[in-house]
Amino acid sequence: MTTAPDAPTWRLVDAPHAPGVDHPDAWAYHGIADLERAVGLADLGHDDLAPRPVDLWVESAHQEHVRQVRVVAVETGAATGDEQGGEHGGDSAPRVVGHGALALPVVDNRHLAMARVAVLPSHRRRGIGAALAEHLRRAALLEGRSTLFAEVEFAAEPPAGAAGAVVPREGDGRVAADLPGMAFARRAGLGLEIVSRRSVLDLPLPPGVVEGFVAGAAAHAGDAYRVHTWQAPVPDAWVDQLAALEGRLSQDEPNGGLALEAEAWDGVRFRVEEGKFAERAKGALVTAVEHVPTGTLAGMSILGYAHDRPGLTEQESTVVLPEHRGHRLGMLVKAVNLREHARVRPATRRISTWNNETNGPMLAINVALGFRPAGGSAELQAPLAEVASMCGG
Ligand SMILES: CC(C)(COP(=O)(O)OP(=O)(O)OC[C@H]1O[C@@H](n2cnc3c(N)ncnc32)[C@H](O)[C@@H]1OP(=O)(O)O)[C@@H](O)C(=O)NCCC(=O)NCCS
Missing domain, CATH: 3.40.630.30 (Gcn5-related N-acetyltransferase (GNAT))
Incomplete structure (x- = not known):
């Protein structure tokens, strides 16, 4: 049997949990951590924000305050070849090329669904992000949530007056409209509420x-x-x-x-x-x-x-x-x-901190201490009922 040339070489799988992070069934946590490290290095120039496998495993093992939904896009069929596998799960471990995560607070903020979607730079613009986002949108609706949050990290703000910069509804800061995550989130209907500044203190x-x-x-x-x-x-x-x-x-x-x-x-x-x-x-x-x-x-x-x-x-x-x-x-x-x-x-060698651009007093203390701007994140939100399906269905 031959595969049609335009058939997807990936599929979505619910990320399995495992009794421990070193268990073979914990392959998804390792795949997501590898992916986030690659995304950070490519998009931001560092992997400071990338979770380690154990960070992901612990969040899934303790869901009493925030429940987690995790889905991964894994390579399938001919395209898997020798790109597959890793230490965890051996050669049979699926290769994670995208992931989606939904954090659902359960003791407060029960209206919220906080989404994260990330795709390997080598696998973008093939619809993987859209499929992951659609999975999360449906999961959030099934959970009865009414507000969707997402964050898009960036390495630097565009200069003042730059064409194509998006400004938040409140506070300072700007985000480049052509940042992949921004284009993607805005296509889904999310709006930029505020910008959060990342600052670093060199030690x-x-x-x-x-x-x-x-x-x-x-x-x-x-x-x-x-x-x-x-x-x-x-x-x-x-x-x-x-x-x-x-x-x-x-x-x-x-x-x-x-x-x-x-x-x-x-x-x-x-x-x-x-x-x-x-x-x-x-x-x-x-x-x-x-x-x-x-x-x-x-x-x-x-x-x-x-x-x-x-x-x-x-x-x-x-x-x-x-x-x-x-x-x-x-x-x-x-x-x-x-x-x-x-x-x-x-x-x-460095301490990293995040402050909303709307938080003048905290920013003033950090600036006085010597923290320097080091990128930030767009804080995006939309009523869930108004979030567009990215898959046309
Ligand atoms: C944002 C991201 C997840 C998109 O993944 P992807 O697999 O490339 O997304 P898709 O191929 O499904 O794109 C869906 C639509 O989003 C929009 N889009 C995605 N990337 C875009 C880009 N670089 N420029 C303009 N539009 C873009 C387009 O409308 C696209 O549809 P089209 O290809 O038919 O034009 C990926 O770029 C990424 O991992 N970025 C870093 C993490 C991030 O910022 N996550 C988003 C916040 S949760």
């Missing part, structure tokens, strides 16, 4: 810089505030307050018109996230500031890092309660955490 900082920020912020904050720093897991005495701060962050972060509601955080959820971090072979540094007269945690900042990626650390949450703002506590928790980070991770 090590010159001697005395962090200490200067700590001293300045501490002097401004005064004796009413006391700083605590822990390597996760945090002590039981503070876990509920740290969880409350995470909830507050989700409520207060300026998100423009994104249809986000506050996340429901408690100590149990905080411990689940800590446990997932540990399973992903990641560590976290948490610095919190206590308002001494009341014993209240007024703010906190978290740095997270994978032990097998010694060069890179990610800034996670930073928040200060509204009633404690204006005392330089945001700078204090970040600077103290940076000082501690230099002690425990001296080999790290």
Whole structure:
């Protein structure tokens, strides 16, 4: 039998879960991680954002707060040949050339479906992305979700006044309209709500810089505030307050018109996230500031890092309660955490952070600390009922 010349050489498969990330059935996690690394290197010039297989496996193994739908496009038939296979699943492991993921919050934001579609650069413009997107659109509809989110990362903003730049509904930033992900998402009917800026702080900082920020912020904050720093897991005495701060962050972060509601955080959820971090072979540094007269945690900042990626650390949450703002506590928790980070991770070469362009106060602190712009992401949204089928059916 011969294959028609225009027959697809790929098909969609639900990504199987497996008892462990090194199990042969975990091939999809390895395929997706390889694919995302290739996409990052080709589109962004780095693979800092690419998940490792264990990151994907852990998200699928713990779905109590966010459920995951994963579908992969794998090569079939004659085109598979010697391109197939890998360490995981041996030569029989399908070759992943595209993937689609849907994150479905289950304890809050139950209206949301957050989609990710990515296709190997060598396999684009063959309809794989459209087929993956259509699978996700239908899954989101079946789940009763009403709002679709997607993000498109970019390496650099087009210059001001550049033709073909898309501007968000709110806040600063621009995105090139001919970025493949932008063209694809806009064709599906998604609109650009805000731009999120990625910034990088190159390490090590010159001697005395962090200490200067700590001293300045501490002097401004005064004796009413006391700083605590822990390597996760945090002590039981503070876990509920740290969880409350995470909830507050989700409520207060300026998100423009994104249809986000506050996340429901408690100590149990905080411990689940800590446990997932540990399973992903990641560590976290948490610095919190206590308002001494009341014993209240007024703010906190978290740095997270994978032990097998010694060069890179990610800034996670930073928040200060509204009633404690204006005392330089945001700078204090970040600077103290940076000082501690230099002690425990001296080999790290950069810290990466994301801030919505609508979040002036947080951006100002990061710029003051020396973070430089390093690309960003388009934050896109549409009512699910208005998202176009990309497959004409
Ligand atoms: C966006 C992406 C998934 C598209 O995958 P793909 O397999 O090339 O997509 P398709 O071939 O199914 O394209 C469907 C339609 O999207 C639009 N499109 C896709 N890529 C485009 C590009 N580079 N320029 C203009 N339009 C494009 C076109 O309308 C296309 O239909 P057409 O080929 O008939 O003109 C892929 O480029 C990618 O992985 N980008 C990086 C990750 C990303 O940004 N993901 C999107 C956010 S979730």
